[in-house]
Amino acid sequence: MSVAVLGFGKSGQAAYKLLKRKSYDVLVFDDRAIETEQEGLFFGKKAEVFFDNVYDFVVTSPGIKPSHRFIQSALQRKIGVMSELELAGRFAKKPIIAITGTNGKTTTVKLIENILNAAGFRALACGNYGVAFSDVVDEDVDFFVVEASSFQLEFTKNFKPHIAAILNIDFDHLYWHGEMENYIKAKMKIFKNQDKKDYFLGNDSDTYVFNGKSEPLFVSRKNGNADAFVKSNSVVVNFKKQFIIDKTRLFGLGNWENIAFAALTCLAVGVDEKTIKEVVGEMSNLEHRIEYVTEIDGVKFYNDSKATNLNAVENALKSFEKKKNIVLILGGKHKGESYARLLPILEEYVRAVVVYGKDRKQILQEISEFKPTPLPAINIWGVVRGAFEIAYNGDIVLFSPGGSSCEPYNNFEERGEDFKKEVFRFKEEYDSAPLV
Numbered sequence: 001m002s003v004a005v006l007g008f009g010k011s012g013q014a015a016y017k018l019l020k021r022k023s024y025d026v027l028v029f030d031d032r033a034i035e036t037e038q039e040g041l042f043f044g045k046k047a048e049v050f051f052d053n054v055y056d057f058v059v060t061s062p063g064i065k066p067s068h069r070f071i072q073s074a075l076q077r078k079i080g081v082m083s084e085l086e087l088a089g090r091f092a093k094k095p096i097i098a099i100t101g102t103n104g105k106t107t108t109v110k111l112i113e114n115i116l117n118a119a120g121f122r123a124l125a126c127g128n129y130g131v132a133f134s135d136v137v138d139e140d141v142d143f144f145v146v147e148a149s150s151f152q153l154e155f156t157k158n159f160k161p162h163i164a165a166i167l168n169i170d171f172d173h174l175y176w177h178g179e180m181e182n183y184i185k186a187k188m189k190i191f192k193n194q195d196k197k198d199y200f201l202g203n204d205s206d207t208y209v210f211n212g213k214s215e216p217l218f219v220s221r222k223n224g225n226a227d228a229f230v231k232s233n234s235v236v237v238n239f240k241k242q243f244i245i246d247k248t249r250l251f252g253l254g255n256w257e258n259i260a261f262a263a264l265t266c267l268a269v270g271v272d273e274k275t276i277k278e279v280v281g282e283m284s285n286l287e288h289r290i291e292y293v294t295e296i297d298g299v300k301f302y303n304d305s306k307a308t309n310l311n312a313v314e315n316a317l318k319s320f321e322k323k324k325n326i327v328l329i330l331g332g333k334h335k336g337e338s339y340a341r342l343l344p345i346l347e348e349y350v351r352a353v354v355v356y357g358k359d360r361k362q363i364l365q366e367i368s369e370f371k372p373t374p375l376p377a378i379n380i381w382g383v384v385r386g387a388f389e390i391a392y393n394g395d396i397v398l399f400s401p402g403g404s405s406c407e408p409y410n411n412f413e414e415r416g417e418d419f420k421k422e423v424f425r426f427k428e429e430y431d432s433a434p435l436v
Contacts, residue, residue, distance in 0.1 A: 004029060004050060006070050007061025008041070011152075014132030015059045015084040018091065021138070027053065029070060055079055059087050062128075062151035085152035088133035089159045094141055096160070097265060098127075100148045100190050101167025101203075103312045104258045105129070107250070107286055108167060109147045111262035115279045116143055119271040128152070143269070150186040160193040163268055165201035165261050169208065170311035184208050199268045201261055217268070219260045228260035235260045243273050249284040251292075254315040288416035290316050290400075293423050296430055298393035301384075301423045304400035305416030308332070310341050313402040317349040325395045326350045327387045330367075330374075331357035332403030332415070339366040339402065346370050352390045356383045358406040380415075384422045388430075 001024050005016050008030040019026045026040060033044040042049055050070050057080040060071055074081050089096060099109050106129045116123035126133045127146035137144070146161070153159070166187050187208075191200045194214035202210055204220045217239060220226035229236040234246035235256055245259055263276050285291055293301040304316045313330070320326060328350045330339065346353065346367070353374035355363050360376055367374055375390065377383045387397045399419050409415040 001025065001056040002027070002053070004053070004055045004058045004070075004074075005061075006030070006050075006058060006068075007064050008032075008034065008043070009061055009063060011063075011084040011132055011134075012059075012061045014134035015061075015087055018087065018134040018137065019059070022091070027055075057082060059084055060155055062149055066154065080157075081155050082157065083152040083155040084132060084134050085127065085146070085148055086156040086159050088137045089156070091137050092133075092144060094144060095162040095269075096144045096146055097123075097163045097165075098146045098148045098159075098161035098190055099165045099167065099261070100150065100153060100187055101165070102170040102309060103315065104167045104254050104261075105147045105149075106306075107255060107289060108165070108258040108261050109145050110286060111258060111280065111283055112265050113145045114283065115262060115266045115271055115276055116145070116269070118279050119266070119275045121269075121271075148190060150183055153189045154186040156189050156192075158193060159189070161190065161198070162194075163199045163201065163265050164190040164194060164214070165265065166190060166203065166206065167257065167261055168203050168311075169206045170309060199265075201264055203257070217264050219257055219264070221257075228264050230256045230260050232256075235263065237263055237267070237273075239264055240267050241273065243277075245277055245280055247277070247281040249282065250280075251285050252290045252315065252319040254312075254319075255285075288412055290319055290398075291416075291420075293420050294427055296388060296423075296427045299388060299391045299395050299397055301397045302399065303416050303419050303423075304398060305412045305419060307400040307402055308404045308412055309335060310337055310339065310402050313342060313400045314345055316398060316400045317345055320349060320396060320398075322348055324349060324351045325392070327352045327354065327391045327395055327397045329354045329356065329383045329387055329397065329399045330363055330402050331355050331360055331377075331383070332401040333357070333406040334359035334362055334403055339363045340369075342402070343367060343369060351392075351395065352387075354383050354387050354390075356380070357401070357403065359403065363403075380418050380422050384419070384426050388426065 003024045003026050005012050005028045028041045029047040029050045030043050031047045058074045109125050109129050113123045113125040121142040123143045124141045125145045126136050128149045129147040191212035198214035200214040201217050204218045217227040219228045221230045227239040288305040291303045293303050307313050355374050356377040375386050377386045405415045
């Protein structure tokens, strides 16, 4: 069979290797200018030969929008298009636990992996987190714990997880999906093929209607009788048996919901209460998620580079006390939702704001009502020094941009790493400077 793989990043490379292992004839197309002499790989202008061939199916990478001409050409020619998630799912021989949602996916996936492994299962986290699903689908495990993005779910047809969860849905990725309705529909595909032997986990604060065939379990902040009831500093589990989880090293408002989803998932496959509570109690924040960096002369710095939407910024702010002692750093690439949404919570938690990046002028305009007037900066070097200059002893500098990464960063990880490096570089300069 002849297959075209679109895009040759992490996902595309994994799909290519899996297809080659399964003896498919594979051609790769990426319109980025990449140097290679390898047969069957077409980059830059050479990728135009995509239109000259007919394929049994096409595997597309998450970074390629549905409107891309290669995908549109395939659809017009009645050639099936699938994501790398769908491809790997077709070869998986062990149960899949799939986690999606606007925020909290990676932490929840890691929690589930840790709990299952502590309970004696062999679980492997993959997908949007860690290794690509296609890279490990032939591994001998008990469960694949897959972080699934809306981009990957968009091009699924037969994907069938034993346990599927939508943690939350908020305004995000409309540049890719076009409109909110399409984004929600993509997320809902996660439970489309489940049957009555499977489980679906949802958040009762979301507005879509669950219409699947699997057994639904719900996490709630308002219903004490829900399968998992989330309070400000604990989770009451009501599924199979009732117990309370109230100890964890995880920091952040959204993490109690993540814990609730992880607990329900693991209970559904037979893990005991004791193991769940032990692992949750030892779990700490992952990198770039309200991650404590260091303290400089009484000012604490936190790296929340993973906050690429405004809901994540709100959750980060609510994780701290209402002392109005936060210097908040916003910026990056604007994603369409006005930053004016943040004004009420800025008034409650934030003493000062620094805005940087490509779309800083637009963001500054949208929050122009906030006083004192937000401080503009060009880059990470500027925001670290600017934030420290306007911070008082006892303040918190929170890097929680609310926008996606822009040049010179390819992703939130690179952005967060540079922020941390710049903080430590400035700390060294500050500590070594002579007192005047």
